[in-house]
Amino acid sequence: MAEIDWKPNRDLDISIQVQIIQYIKSKINNGEWTVGTKLPPQRELAALFEVNRSTVVSALEELIADGLLETKIGSGTTVCNTTWNLITKPSPNWHDYVQAGMHEPNVKLIQAINLAEADPSMIRLGTGELAPDLLPSAEISSLLRNADTLPLSYSEPKGSYALRIQLSQYLQKRDINVSPAAILITSGSLQALQLIAGGLLKKGSTVLYESPSYIQSVPVFQSAGINIFGLTKKDTDITQKIRQYMRTNDAALFYANPTFHNPTGRIWDITERQRLLQACQQLSLPIIEDDAYYDLWLDTPPPPPLKAMDTQGTVLYTGSFSKSISPGLRIGWIAGPEPVIDRLADSKMQTDYGASSLSQFAVERWLATDFHSGAIEKTRTALRARRDVVLKLLQENFKDIADWVKPLGGFYIWLRLHQSVPIHTLFEKAIQRGILLNPGQIYERNDTQHLRLSYAYASIDQFEYALKQLAYLIRNMKK
Amino acid sequence: MAEIDWKPNRDLDISIQVQIIQYIKSKINNGEWTVGTKLPPQRELAALFEVNRSTVVSALEELIADGLLETKIGSGTTVCNTTWNLITKPSPNWHDYVQAGMHEPNVKLIQAINLAEADPSMIRLGTGELAPDLLPSAEISSLLRNADTLPLSYSEPKGSYALRIQLSQYLQKRDINVSPAAILITSGSLQALQLIAGGLLKKGSTVLYESPSYIQSVPVFQSAGINIFGLTKKDTDITQKIRQYMRTNDAALFYANPTFHNPTGRIWDITERQRLLQACQQLSLPIIEDDAYYDLWLDTPPPPPLKAMDTQGTVLYTGSFSKSISPGLRIGWIAGPEPVIDRLADSKMQTDYGASSLSQFAVERWLATDFHSGAIEKTRTALRARRDVVLKLLQENFKDIADWVKPLGGFYIWLRLHQSVPIHTLFEKAIQRGILLNPGQIYERNDTQHLRLSYAYASIDQFEYALKQLAYLIRNMKK
Numbered sequence: 001m002a003e004i005d006w007k008p009n010r011d012l013d014i015s016i017q018v019q020i021i022q023y024i025k026s027k028i029n030n031g032e033w034t035v036g037t038k039l040p041p042q043r044e045l046a047a048l049f050e051v052n053r054s055t056v057v058s059a060l061e062e063l064i065a066d067g068l069l070e071t072k073i074g075s076g077t078t079v080c081n082t083t084w085n086l087i088t089k090p091s092p093n094w095h096d097y098v099q100a101g102m103h104e105p106n107v108k109l110i111q112a113i114n115l116a117e118a119d120p121s122m123i124r125l126g127t128g129e130l131a132p133d134l135l136p137s138a139e140i141s142s143l144l145r146n147a148d149t150l151p152l153s154y155s156e157p158k159g160s161y162a163l164r165i166q167l168s169q170y171l172q173k174r175d176i177n178v179s180p181a182a183i184l185i186t187s188g189s190l191q192a193l194q195l196i197a198g199g200l201l202k203k204g205s206t207v208l209y210e211s212p213s214y215i216q217s218v219p220v221f222q223s224a225g226i227n228i229f230g231l232t233k234k235d236t237d238i239t240q241k242i243r244q245y246m247r248t249n250d251a252a253l254f255y256a257n258p259t260f261h262n263p264t265g266r267i268w269d270i271t272e273r274q275r276l277l278q279a280c281q282q283l284s285l286p287i288i289e290d291d292a293y294y295d296l297w298l299d300t301p302p303p304p305p306l307k308a309m310d311t312q313g314t315v316l317y318t319g320s321f322s323k324s325i326s327p328g329l330r331i332g333w334i335a336g337p338e339p340v341i342d343r344l345a346d347s348k349m350q351t352d353y354g355a356s357s358l359s360q361f362a363v364e365r366w367l368a369t370d371f372h373s374g375a376i377e378k379t380r381t382a383l384r385a386r387r388d389v390v391l392k393l394l395q396e397n398f399k400d401i402a403d404w405v406k407p408l409g410g411f412y413i414w415l416r417l418h419q420s421v422p423i424h425t426l427f428e429k430a431i432q433r434g435i436l437l438n439p440g441q442i443y444e445r446n447d448t449q450h451l452r453l454s455y456a457y458a459s460i461d462q463f464e465y466a467l468k469q470l471a472y473l474i475r476n477m478k479k
Numbered sequence: 480m481a482e483i484d485w486k487p488n489r490d491l492d493i494s495i496q497v498q499i500i501q502y503i504k505s506k507i508n509n510g511e512w513t514v515g516t517k518l519p520p521q522r523e524l525a526a527l528f529e530v531n532r533s534t535v536v537s538a539l540e541e542l543i544a545d546g547l548l549e550t551k552i553g554s555g556t557t558v559c560n561t562t563w564n565l566i567t568k569p570s571p572n573w574h575d576y577v578q579a580g581m582h583e584p585n586v587k588l589i590q591a592i593n594l595a596e597a598d599p600s601m602i603r604l605g606t607g608e609l610a611p612d613l614l615p616s617a618e619i620s621s622l623l624r625n626a627d628t629l630p631l632s633y634s635e636p637k638g639s640y641a642l643r644i645q646l647s648q649y650l651q652k653r654d655i656n657v658s659p660a661a662i663l664i665t666s667g668s669l670q671a672l673q674l675i676a677g678g679l680l681k682k683g684s685t686v687l688y689e690s691p692s693y694i695q696s697v698p699v700f701q702s703a704g705i706n707i708f709g710l711t712k713k714d715t716d717i718t719q720k721i722r723q724y725m726r727t728n729d730a731a732l733f734y735a736n737p738t739f740h741n742p743t744g745r746i747w748d749i750t751e752r753q754r755l756l757q758a759c760q761q762l763s764l765p766i767i768e769d770d771a772y773y774d775l776w777l778d779t780p781p782p783p784p785l786k787a788m789d790t791q792g793t794v795l796y797t798g799s800f801s802k803s804i805s806p807g808l809r810i811g812w813i814a815g816p817e818p819v820i821d822r823l824a825d826s827k828m829q830t831d832y833g834a835s836s837l838s839q840f841a842v843e844r845w846l847a848t849d850f851h852s853g854a855i856e857k858t859r860t861a862l863r864a865r866r867d868v869v870l871k872l873l874q875e876n877f878k879d880i881a882d883w884v885k886p887l888g889g890f891y892i893w894l895r896l897h898q899s900v901p902i903h904t905l906f907e908k909a910i911q912r913g914i915l916l917n918p919g920q921i922y923e924r925n926d927t928q929h930l931r932l933s934y935a936y937a938s939i940d941q942f943e944y945a946l947k948q949l950a951y952l953i954r955n956m957k958k
Contacts, residue, residue, distance in 0.1 A: 003660035003817060027817075031792020032661040034816040114828060118635050135631040140837075144623045152614040152805035156597050181482035182511040187666060187831040194830060198702070219829060223677070313510020326631035328836025337513040338482060338506075349593060350698060351673060352666040356835035357807030358619075 020059040039077040126438025127457035143365040157345040159185025160360040166367035175308035178335040189320035189332035197224040199347035205252035212444035214262040260293035260410025263452035270303040295324040297409035313337040329359040386455040397471040411456040420448040483527040499538040518556040605917025606936035622844040636824040638664025639839040645846035654787035657814040668799035668811035676703040678826035684731035691923035693741040739772035739889025742931035749782040774803040776888035792816040808838040865934040876950040890935040899927040
């Protein structure tokens with residue numbers, strides 16, 4: 001869909017209609033709107049240009065007469081030619097290119113979410129990110145202000161050595177022993193998964209995971225031609241499911257997220273952890289342990305990570321400062337056996353020549369000056385208060401139509417509706433009321449009963465309004 | 480190869496030999512050195528641990544007796560077991576995983592270069608990066624210092640809107656008209672290529688380029704299953720070569736780098752540019768125009784970019800602030816038709832959720848406050864002086880054994896040796912003298928006659944020493 005980033009200027013001597021025609025022509029002629037680009041509906045165009053609909057209609061008619069636009073019933077107005085095309089051969093058919101790429105496009109629902117997130121008035125009930133007022137902007141400013149010089153060169157293949165030293169010490173507090181040489185700095189933990197997918201796995205191999213899962217919402221493995229297969233943890237434990245699966249199939253990895261699981265918020269106890277690790281060691285099945293939420297325990301510290309119990313190099317341990325300090329820094333890591341880290345560092349160099357050295361420096365200073373433990377305590381206090389209010393609001397609005405488990409850390413409440421709802425309708429209706437939802441379907445394809453709520457992002461006032469609206473919508477759908 | 484990041488502590492009561500044994504055991508047992516990991520040669524180990532070689536030998540012998548290490552003639556000492564392996568089943572065979580990944584590992588020579596670059600004493604004659612003292616560290620510090628708040632959240636899918644507005648104005652100065660909606664911020668321009676490879680191209684398709692080329696040194700297309708095919712500009716012009724190729728073959732893209740070409744430093748004149756654009760438009764062959772060096776003209780501004788002449792959306796215009804401001808920021812862009820940019824933004828979200836918002840902010844402030852034009856003028860002056868001295872040194876040392884063309888901008892001098900040399904031997908001999916080379920082979924597979932020199936990185940003193948040494952080495956090889 002063509003994006004309108006301009007309004008007519010009423011102070012000019014040129015008529016509004018001509019200005020609109022010129023604007024659209026320039027978009028087409030400089031190649032920004034290629035053949036096939038769809039224009040917004042007339043009513044929307046009128047609103048965007050702040051003119052009467054009749055002005056828009058006249059302008060479009062002229063462009064249609066020029067042969068630049070065409071209108072088809074059902075598909076609205078699209079660009080069908082460029083002025084150059086009319087006299088020469090057609091420009092590259094970018095449409096075919098857009099369809100051909102190997103990266104699968106994000107599923108529609110996720111694209112809709114990404115788009116809605118750009119609207120600042122939208123209440124984001126499920127966003128997996130700290131609210132801007134919870135981010136330690138002042139602290140990071142002061143760290144940067146006190147720096148004598150900023151590192152502005154490319155960093156080493158594995159990332160800033162100073163940061164890796166700090167990370168090594170930081171992970172020690174989780175009982176994980178890794179040296180700086182066994183750590184790779186990544187641009188967030190999504191990139192960690194991407195590097196693993198591209199750098200270690202064969203096309204056509206399978207990654208197992210506990211369903212529902214965040215991993216279902218990002219096509220990072222699928223884009224690399226790798227299958228993902230979700231095991232559900234019903235009745236029997238996940239380890240048994242893995243063994244069962246491996247009896248008749250082959251898998252390349254198990255993706256685990258045992259601490260404040262996204263989206264369920266669940267935390268694996270020590271027995272489950274030991275059992276998983278043992279099974280995977282016996283099966284020679286490597287584990288990716290995604291531990292992005294470890295720092296965000298709210299009541300008591302979580303059990304040790306799998307990696308802390310791993311004496312055989314079975315676990316690739318990924319994490320991120322996106323959830324605990326700031327997502328915008330885009331700093332995460334992978335820790336694991338050195339030859340694997342070397343290989344992934346090589347892939348990383350091919351991908352983007354390393355993470356921002358400014359961001360790496362900010363995180364390094366952050367850890368070195370121990371801002372982290374103070375700030376994280378503040379974040380925990382804020383999240384704890386938010387969680388408790390949201391739980392109270394759920395109790396008030398949802399107790400007869402849904403259930404949930406109090407999360408002990410992380411961001412998420414996995415709201416289970418007692419009855420299925422038509423999830424796309426609910427999503428649309430909520431959007432109309434300015435509420436953005438993360439339906440369970442994003443995390444498990446056939447889910448129609450869950451919503452992922454996050455108490456990290458929306459304000460308490462927004463939650464009060466939105467949960468009331470949401471309960472009303474759901475009740476009305478059930479009738 | 481195992482990395483040693485530790486030295487024995489002479490103040491402890493434990494013998495040095497036992498400390499070494501414990502260190503190696505811990506590396507093996509925590510899974511950092513997996514089965515197959517190779518240890519450095521004994522002499523090197525002794526130097527790294529700062530002990531006698533006999534101490535190393537005794538320590539290794541004990542570990543071999545324990546069954547943890549093995550020594551084979553020709554391949555040195557490798558890890559053959561972990562203590563856990565001795566009692567349970569083997570750990571995941573990471574070696575197979577490392578071999579299996581789809582990203583092709585960097586060619587050995589490039590890996591050797593990446594590694595040597597980590598050694599701060601190495602004189603880097605070909606590094607495509609501004610020397611640390613040419614980076615505007617103080618200016619960027621002051622920009623960040625004067626910021627009220629830092630943006631620390633995720634940015635929009637296409638990148639910070641404020642930065643895209645600035646970029647749109649910045650590109651206007653190159654006669655390029657693109658609106659913010661038609662720009663995607665990337666983590667450097669290598670990522671731009673990666674997104675294009677993954678997001679727009681079919682597996683098995685072919686990207687054409689002018690050989691030699693930087694593109695040959697980064698397997699970004701090949702890793703995505705895309706072929707690259709170099710056309711040489713001998714006798715006839717490249718446009719004819721493209722037409723010729725397309726008569727019997729199909730290609731998906733032409734990769735162009737017409738301004739201060741990497742590695743040749745060459746600049747296409749306006750006629751060549753027009754001819755290329757026209758041919759590609761007729762052939763419906765899209766162009767990637769990589770314009771990372773545009774700002775770094777030293778004598779007169781370059782002709783307008785292809786993109787400035789593109790009225791049909793044929794050109795995807797990529798660029799970066801890595802060469803002109805700071806590589807560590809990792810900020811680049813792609814500008815092109817909006818539907819294409821939308822698609823690539825979607826891929827970018829899947830890849831790493833966007834570039835560092837701290838880096839984006841720094842560049843946005845940089846452009847908004849117009850630090851750029853002042854600083855770039857300073858950088859030009861410095862580069863001009865460096866270029867002229869290096870040309871003088873070449874004249875003194877190489878005039879009878881090589882030739883070169885004075886570059887009008889960018890970083891590179893493409894030194895052509897009058898006679899072929901065994902390039903790996905030269906590379907190794909230079910390394911032994913503390914000189915790191917970028918042989919032409921990196922940019923054209925069979926090249927044995929070129930070196931890429933960069934006057935941007937090494938100091939003048941270093942150039943004086945290194946060029947003298949290099950000329951000596953080459954003269955001696957020819958005998």
